[in-house]
Amino acid sequence: LAENALTSLHDEEYDVPLNLQNLNHSTMVFTKGRTSTSLNGHWNFCVDLLDTGLRQKWYEMQPANPVDRVEPWDYDPYMGESIPVPSNWAMLKEKWYFFEGSAWYTKKLTPELFKKRDSDAESGHRYILRIGAAQYDCKVFLNGKFLGNHYGGSTPFYVELTDDLAEETNWLMLCVNNTRTLDRVPMRNTDWFNYGGVYREVELFSLPREFIRDMFIRLSQDGRAIEVDVVVDRAVDSAVDSAVDGPSIHHAYLEIPELGISQKISIEQGKGTCRIAAEPERWSPENPRLYEVVLTAGEDRITDNVGFRSIVRQGVDILLNGEPIWLRGISVHEDDDTLGKVTSDEDIRRRLAHAKELGCNFLRLAHYPHHERAAELADEMGFLLWQEIPVYWAIDFDNHNTLKDAKNQLIELIKRDRNRASVIIWSIGNENPDTDSRLSFMRDLAETARLNDPTRLVAAACLINHAKLKIEDRLVDHLDVIGINEYYGWYDENFDDLYAIGKNSDPDRPVVISETGADGDNSSQGPSEGLFSEKYMADVYRRQIDTLQKLAYIKGMSPWILYDFRVERRQNIFQRGFNRKGLIAADKSTKKEAFHVLASFYHSIKD
């Protein structure tokens, strides 16, 4: 009740025209490969536990005319403390470690940022702000005007600044709120840390008046052609548009030089679609072949590096380029001992290098969309990916706003990464109770995934009926791949049960063990044997491998997890604020015994 009251306070009492998910997937812009101006770096910052800023309208306070103040504000967004962006505030100061609430970010945008450059389009400019990720609700204000808000902590969002830019200095403000509420996705209870803040890059894009908003390119289902969908956006109702009365775009041109493709695509009412006969070399983990793709439309031009491959489910098999594949995987969180959820190419490359050392061809990026560089680097280095949205445990399946939020996060993830050959699975949930409302909620998500991307497999971490000792979940009928999280040897001690489940279940589609594992504290404080010891953990891995490899319908596994990761809820003497199921400690270098157990299994089945 208290939580709901707080939500409605946000909407009504603060008098901000809050438009839930105003900045949703429909505002997305294709930005990969484009040049941008970075707005990373220092931003003025202030935590605001009581949401005073929304009540006092700090965003309306302009530095140019401070005399307009009717009363003193309790904070001055143009002075005071600053923090780096991207960052998570929990990692910056001890007093912010557990802070949950709103925080204000203010950045001065100098006129040079908007000066016309030689390379710029002739027809005018549109300025698009891209925020890589902000946990969880982000309200965007420019020069005191509310431009929209975004829900969802791990997907990028875009806001057009063009019409609201001042001639001289502009002030950009963000109000980011990471409060966990029952209606959010995820809700309150998660097994990872609630890192608040703007923790991925902030960029400004200068685009021509008509620009390419989206491109979806893939191998056709029959494998004989390349298919592409294009969306071109035209400035509507903007000052730029009324000033320049140019024609709208009727054609786009696709080039894939290495395949000799140069194709004209008709655009009608901003949309075009095309099938081009082609025989590209297939992308696979062994041969991660990427082709440069160039799309031009009017004065706009985008490029991408794309791999072409097929992925289908046939009976209990997963076929990559027509061949059955076994997924030698590992689960990973986006978590760093000192940086929180801030990630970098170096961090992702280290993760993939460790996965390679394990003998993996597959990673489960749990439990929310990771940085887009993860899929780009997996494309380059040859890994298959399971990507997911945080429909985690018991979220509010009866709430239509929760569904709206989950669907939006799913579409934003799919639209961001659907040109990545590495991504083979969209996962729509993790260990959710089998209720009627959950079934209809998740059926809707499965349909949404297929509608936005008919070329990949849909999965979820499903349920085991522990009384009947078999896989049993009504959601299974709506999936291509059944994920199973099981912790025999850890939460469930009796290993014979795992064997019984294996025998009692007769799934008609592939099963991937999306999680299994055990905690192992390998520090000097860790026990030498029994629960929480490295030795016990390694034993669990041995027994798991021994049991699972006998089940023919299991087509892969992604044990939990590559690195120890931070979480508020685990505070026993061996955990000390971390989930210690990592094969490698939180320092991302000290390997535990179980690492070598899994590596020797994966290397033994590799060929």
Ligand code: GCB
């Ligand atoms: C699970 C969850 C995962 C937890 C893990 C654990 O089943 O999906 O988020 O971290 O178990 O360690 O308990």
